[in-house]
Amino acid sequence: MGVWRGDDDEARKQMEGRFFKVKTTEQVISILEGFHSLDEEFVALEQALGRVLSRDMFSPEDLPSFSRSSVDGFAVRAKDTFGATEAMPSLCEITGEVLMGEAPEGMVWSGAAWKIPTGGMLPEGADAVVMLEHSHRLDARTIEISRPVSPLENIILPGDDFSKGSLVLEKGKRLRSQDLGVLAGVGFLRVPVVRRPRVAVISTGDEIVPIGKTPGPGQVRDINGITLCSFCLSSGAEPITMGIIPDRLENLLKAVQASITAADMVWISGGSSVGVRDLTLKVFESMPDFELLVHGISISPGKPTIIARSGAKALVGLPGHVASALVVAEIFMGRLIARLSGGTGEGELAGPLEAVLSRNVESAPGREDYIRVRLTEKEGRRIAEPVFGKSGLISSLVVSDGLVRIEMNCEGLYEGEKVLVYPFTTALGGRRDMILPDAGLTAR
Amino acid sequence: MGVWRGDDDEARKQMEGRFFKVKTTEQVISILEGFHSLDEEFVALEQALGRVLSRDMFSPEDLPSFSRSSVDGFAVRAKDTFGATEAMPSLCEITGEVLMGEAPEGMVWSGAAWKIPTGGMLPEGADAVVMLEHSHRLDARTIEISRPVSPLENIILPGDDFSKGSLVLEKGKRLRSQDLGVLAGVGFLRVPVVRRPRVAVISTGDEIVPIGKTPGPGQVRDINGITLCSFCLSSGAEPITMGIIPDRLENLLKAVQASITAADMVWISGGSSVGVRDLTLKVFESMPDFELLVHGISISPGKPTIIARSGAKALVGLPGHVASALVVAEIFMGRLIARLSGGTGEGELAGPLEAVLSRNVESAPGREDYIRVRLTEKEGRRIAEPVFGKSGLISSLVVSDGLVRIEMNCEGLYEGEKVLVYPFTTALGGRRDMILPDAGLTAR
Numbered sequence: 001m002g003v004w005r006g007d008d009d010e011a012r013k014q015m016e017g018r019f020f021k022v023k024t025t026e027q028v029i030s031i032l033e034g035f036h037s038l039d040e041e042f043v044a045l046e047q048a049l050g051r052v053l054s055r056d057m058f059s060p061e062d063l064p065s066f067s068r069s070s071v072d073g074f075a076v077r078a079k080d081t082f083g084a085t086e087a088m089p090s091l092c093e094i095t096g097e098v099l100m101g102e103a104p105e106g107m108v109w110s111g112a113a114w115k116i117p118t119g120g121m122l123p124e125g126a127d128a129v130v131m132l133e134h135s136h137r138l139d140a141r142t143i144e145i146s147r148p149v150s151p152l153e154n155i156i157l158p159g160d161d162f163s164k165g166s167l168v169l170e171k172g173k174r175l176r177s178q179d180l181g182v183l184a185g186v187g188f189l190r191v192p193v194v195r196r197p198r199v200a201v202i203s204t205g206d207e208i209v210p211i212g213k214t215p216g217p218g219q220v221r222d223i224n225g226i227t228l229c230s231f232c233l234s235s236g237a238e239p240i241t242m243g244i245i246p247d248r249l250e251n252l253l254k255a256v257q258a259s260i261t262a263a264d265m266v267w268i269s270g271g272s273s274v275g276v277r278d279l280t281l282k283v284f285e286s287m288p289d290f291e292l293l294v295h296g297i298s299i300s301p302g303k304p305t306i307i308a309r310s311g312a313k314a315l316v317g318l319p320g321h322v323a324s325a326l327v328v329a330e331i332f333m334g335r336l337i338a339r340l341s342g343g344t345g346e347g348e349l350a351g352p353l354e355a356v357l358s359r360n361v362e363s364a365p366g367r368e369d370y371i372r373v374r375l376t377e378k379e380g381r382r383i384a385e386p387v388f389g390k391s392g393l394i395s396s397l398v399v400s401d402g403l404v405r406i407e408m409n410c411e412g413l414y415e416g417e418k419v420l421v422y423p424f425t426t427a428l429g430g431r432r433d434m435i436l437p438d439a440g441l442t443a444r
Numbered sequence: 445m446g447v448w449r450g451d452d453d454e455a456r457k458q459m460e461g462r463f464f465k466v467k468t469t470e471q472v473i474s475i476l477e478g479f480h481s482l483d484e485e486f487v488a489l490e491q492a493l494g495r496v497l498s499r500d501m502f503s504p505e506d507l508p509s510f511s512r513s514s515v516d517g518f519a520v521r522a523k524d525t526f527g528a529t530e531a532m533p534s535l536c537e538i539t540g541e542v543l544m545g546e547a548p549e550g551m552v553w554s555g556a557a558w559k560i561p562t563g564g565m566l567p568e569g570a571d572a573v574v575m576l577e578h579s580h581r582l583d584a585r586t587i588e589i590s591r592p593v594s595p596l597e598n599i600i601l602p603g604d605d606f607s608k609g610s611l612v613l614e615k616g617k618r619l620r621s622q623d624l625g626v627l628a629g630v631g632f633l634r635v636p637v638v639r640r641p642r643v644a645v646i647s648t649g650d651e652i653v654p655i656g657k658t659p660g661p662g663q664v665r666d667i668n669g670i671t672l673c674s675f676c677l678s679s680g681a682e683p684i685t686m687g688i689i690p691d692r693l694e695n696l697l698k699a700v701q702a703s704i705t706a707a708d709m710v711w712i713s714g715g716s717s718v719g720v721r722d723l724t725l726k727v728f729e730s731m732p733d734f735e736l737l738v739h740g741i742s743i744s745p746g747k748p749t750i751i752a753r754s755g756a757k758a759l760v761g762l763p764g765h766v767a768s769a770l771v772v773a774e775i776f777m778g779r780l781i782a783r784l785s786g787g788t789g790e791g792e793l794a795g796p797l798e799a800v801l802s803r804n805v806e807s808a809p810g811r812e813d814y815i816r817v818r819l820t821e822k823e824g825r826r827i828a829e830p831v832f833g834k835s836g837l838i839s840s841l842v843v844s845d846g847l848v849r850i851e852m853n854c855e856g857l858y859e860g861e862k863v864l865v866y867p868f869t870t871a872l873g874g875r876r877d878m879i880l881p882d883a884g885l886t887a888r
Binding site: 186214229323 | 509548561613623652659672675842
């Protein structure tokens with residue numbers, strides 16, 4: 001049990017002294033660039049939304065593959081219309097009709113016109129299309145054309161969208177609706193994408209009980225587990241919920257070993273006591289090819305964060321307070337997930353929103369403060385209202401819309417000042433699954 | 445076959461004249477407010493990310509349910525520390541230790557101190573916690589306290605997060621990670637949410653072939669189907685891919701009837717010819733309780749959009765050009781999906797980004813123009829570069845990051861002008877499924 005495992009305060013402080021060189025946000029972000037894209041997998045186009053391309057994609061064919069009309073009208077030889085005006089229209093004889101989806105059979109000779117719908121294939125002989133609006137039907141077989149068309153006018157040529165061999169989408173592109181559309185258009189049914197990062201989420205702390213259990217005296221439900229797993233889902237990772245692991249060395253060690261096999265990242269969100277943090281580090285240190293990257297970040301909340309690696313796998317010790325853990329996730333873990341997912345991590349996350357601060361906020365020098373704010377509107381301006389609350393409380397998070405960063409050398413912000421608000425990660429309710437915990441590991 | 449079904453141009457123009465009163469963006473948005481939230485369903489908390497609450501949620505209990513320490517330190521009676529300084533510390537005898545997750549047994553008497561970890565339950569008798577940093581261990585049983593604490597200092601009281609019966613989250617809230625966390629914290633395992641809208645997506649046009657087929661002369665693959673289904677996924681709806689329906693009255697009628705039974709919305713994205721548009725309207729008109737809401741919107745691209753209802757179901761005819769269809773989806777359909785999902789549709793979508801226009805753009809008066817832009821950065825400023833391209837081409841969409849709106853009465857925008865860029869809807873690659881098409885309907 002023993003939350004006071006590091007009972008000898010002096011020894012503990014020495015150990016902390018050995019490691020506890022807090023890093024700045026910029027240092028941490030630059031350290032995260034040491035992690036790389038995961039491996040490639042092929043997925044069906046229907047499953048590729050939001051995934052990141054692992055290769056450049058070149059078009060295997062021309063799109064479109066034939067000349068098409070871009071309007072409803074008449075396919076003609078452009079020179080037959082040269083000089084046409086309302087007063088002196090050109091006359092053409094209707095000698096055919098293009099049907100959608102069929103190759104027109106026959107030829108548009110000089111003086112002739114074929115009816116053609118938008119998207120229809122241009123018949124041989126024609127080199128332009130007169131818009132319906134610029135034609136007048138004289139009788140069943142004759143039209144007047146009141147405006148000249150140039151050669152190629154109202155025509156989409158083969159390869160106008162993409163020519164065979166041209167670059168359609170670049171490696172590293174996160175696929176949106178239209179990107180899937182174009183891949184479909186040139187005939188890709190499966191696409192090479194970067195595998196989604198799997199994150200094993202471990203809750204620890206002897207006071208934590210599963211959310212389905214009624215907490216006894218001194219106990220609380222596992223808020224961090226579902227919060228962090230949901231954060232993973234919102235950020236494009238696959239959470240593996242490892243459940244609640246008793247904070248004893250042998251249990252935690254076993255859980256981290258299992259996690260490292262199953263996942264690309266291991267997140268431990270501890271009880272908030274110093275003992276659990278020490279234990280987390282101790283367990284991480286025993287993993288193969290261990291390298292400590294970050295032990296403490298000069299931010300508030302979120303200072304007692306550990307980031308390490310075991311080979312290519314990331315080991316993360318998050319603060320025990322859920323508000324602190326979520327701030328660290330928003331600032332660093334979303335970026336790390338994006339990197340492992342094959343994205344750049346830059347510019348992919350929701351951009352900050354400009355707002356005006358509703359009141360003064362103090363900040364301690366020598367660290368960055370992330371304050372939670374609620375967004376409102378007043379006289380057409382976006383207002384950021386600071387939400388205060390002890391970091392152990394989750395209530396401050398649920399009424400907040402995002403975070404405002406106060407720079408390290410800034411002693412505070414003033415009412416009326418323009419600030420950038422980083423909105424909390426949100427998902428729009430697609431069907432998403434969490435991977436079920438391994439019963440053997442999580443049984444208490 | 446007959447793409448020219450409305451062969452008599454005059455009759456067609458008359459019919460259009462009867463309906464074709466184009467509406468402005470604002471009128472259409474206000475019309476969409478006539479649609480309401482879908483019904484309620486209960487889902488497991490793990491499945492509720494991004495869903496919208498269908499009821500106010502009140503806390504069934506106090507969170508936390510007991511007084512907790514918010515720091516590592518010593519639980520004491522505050523008055524024992526009054527007047528303590530570095531020079532004249534208070535002395536306390538360590539008479540107990542709080543273990544995480546357990547109710548401390550015993551009493552903190554005057555002059556005594558109990559070790560307590562962050563999150564530990566406050567023992568009886570104590571009313572404050574002295575931080576470890578402000579104490580000094582004299583020997584195994586004695587500490588010096590060098591700073592006074594006030595009653596309740598470093599303590600979280602029962603109900604400090606949420607008291608029993610208080611409002612935790614409001615109806616209409618779209619659930620984020622932290623919202624699921626707090627629901628877990630107060631013991632909800634299932635939550636009442638608004639059902640996700642189902643959208644039946646029909647592609648039509650005789651030139652369209654499935655994406656797995658090699659197009660013959662005059663044919664193209666179904667780009668719109670996957671683009672629009674993916675858009676639905678990104679927006680929190682469940683697409684039902686109805687596949688490609690031949691553009692003949694009886695086929696389309698049967699498909700729309702089946703769609704209206706299975707889905708909350710029917711989207712037809714037609715071939716772009718006038719004939720298909722007429723047919724779409726004709727089929728919609730034959731649905732029960734038909735009401736035409738919008739026939740034409742004064743925007744470019746996207747003008748030939750139809751929005752109607754059949755009872756509570758929305759019937760939508762989208763432009764055939766994929767670029768136009770996606771613009772209409774981005775401006776109107778995302779909002780409609782949000783409304784049906786129980787959200788307000790306001791403020792939920794990604795906020796616009798401010799940028800500086802890289803060159804002059806002309807715009808026709810009397811309509812709103814939505815121009816596609818690519819975002820870049822130059823000297824720390826966000827630049828919006830207009831991307832031009834015929835609306836039939838999808839290539840212009842894949843290189844664009846978002847849309848800039850040019851107001852109806854504006855004749856253009858100037859280089860260097862500040863503009864708002866509405867980013868295209870993006871998803872971050874959670875596992876999402878499309879519902880498979882009904883084979884009977886889509887077989888060609």
